[in-house]
Amino acid sequence: xxxxxxxxxxxxxxxxxxxxxxxxxxxxxxxxxxxxxxxxxxxxxxxxxxxxxxxxxxxxxxxxxxxxxxxxxxxxxxxxxxxxxxxxxxxxxxxxxxxxxxxxxxxxxxxxxxxxxxxxxxxxxxxxxxxxxxxxxxxxxxxxxxxxxxxxxxxxxxxxxxxxxxxxxxxxxxxxxxxxxxxxxxxxxxxxxxxxxxxxxxxxxxxxxxxxxxxxxxxxxxxxxxxxxxxxxxxxxxxxxxxxxxxxxxxxxxxxxxxxxxxxxxxxxxxxxxxx
Ligand SMILES: Nc1ncnc2c1ncn2[C@@H]1O[C@H](COP(=O)(O)OP(=O)(O)OP(=O)(O)O)[C@@H](O)[C@H]1O
Ligand SMILES: [Mg+2]
Numbered sequence: 716x717x718x719x720x721x722x723x724x725x726x727x728x729x730x731x732x733x734x735x736x737x738x739x740x741x742x743x744x745x746x747x748x749x750x751x752x753x754x755x756x757x758x759x760x761x762x763x764x765x766x767x768x769x770x771x772x773x774x775x776x777x778x779x780x781x782x783x784x785x786x787x788x789x790x791x792x793x794x795x796x797x798x799x800x801x802x803x804x805x806x807x808x809x810x811x812x813x814x815x816x817x818x819x820x821x822x823x824x825x826x827x828x829x830x831x832x833x834x835x836x837x838x839x840x841x842x843x844x845x846x847x848x849x850x851x852x853x854x855x856x857x858x859x860x861x862x863x864x865x866x867x868x869x870x871x872x873x874x875x876x877x878x879x880x881x882x883x884x885x886x887x888x889x890x891x892x893x894x895x896x897x898x899x900x901x902x903x904x905x906x907x908x909x910x911x912x913x914x915x916x917x918x919x920x921x922x923x924x925x926x927x928x929x930x931x932x933x934x935x936x937x938x939x940x941x942x943x944x945x946x947x948x949x950x951x952x953x954x955x956x957x958x959x960x961x962x963x964x965x966x967x968x969x970x971x972x973x974x975x976x977x978x979x980x981x982x983x984x985x986x987x988x989x990x991x
Pocket of ligand 1: 733734735740742760761762763764765766767768769925
C-alpha cells in the first residue's frame, strides 16, 4: 500500500462493555473507523450513542473489550509503558469543556506543558519557545502563557486547548465536541483554525459532534453512530446528500440550516411522495 494513503489511525471492530452494577452494558458494538493521513473523519450521533466511548477507547482511557486500535501502523490496543507513552505523543485530544485541559488555577503555561511532562519530553527542548510557537499557531499572543483561563473568552480558551493538544507535535487530534459549547460565529472561527492547522501541519482529526451541520462543514468522511452501532459511513458529501439510513436522514433534518430561505422551505408541510 502507498504510504500517503495508509491510515494514521484505525479502530477495528471495537466493542466496549461497561459494567453497570452486576450487569454489562454494550456502549459500542463492533465499530470500525479509519482515518487517512491529513483528513478529518466525523463521528456523529445523538447523546449516548457512544461517541466519547470510542474516543476514550482510542486514547486508551477505557479498556476495549474486543477489537484493535492501530496508530501509525502499530497495534496500541493493549500497549502500556514506555512505548505507549512514546506513541501517545502522536495522538492528542481536545474536549468540549476547556476546564478538562486547562486547570482554572494554573497559568496557561503550566497547563500547556503538562502533555510534555506526561510524555517525558521536557528535557533538551526550548520549552518556552515551544509554548510561544503553539500559542501563535492558534492565533494567541505568546504572553497569554502568563495569564489564567478566566482571563479569556470561551473561544480563546478553546484555542488554548488546541495549542495544548499541538504541543507534542501529534499527527492525530481527537476533537470530542470541541466546538459544541461555542456561539455560532466563534464556532466558525475555531473550525477554520482547525482546517488551517490541518493544511499547515498535515494533521488528521477524529471530529466528534452531535451536529450534522458542523460535521458537513469540516469532515471529509463521516460515520453515523446510533446506540453503539454504525448506521452509515462514507464520504461526507454522499452521506449528507444521499443518506441511505433513516436515522441519518433524521439527523440531517435536525441540523440547523444557515440559509433562512432553505429553512423556510424545510418547515413547509410536505406532500407525501412529492419529488424534491
Ligand atoms: N463509565 C461508564 N460506565 C457505564 N456506562 C457508561 C460510562 N460511560 C458512558 N456510559 C454509557 O455509555 C453510553 C455511551 O456514552 P458516551 O458518553 O460514549 O455517549 P456520547 O455519544 O459521547 O454522548 P454525548 O453526546 O452526550 O457526549 C451511554 O449510555 C452512557 O450512559
Ligand atoms: Mg460525548
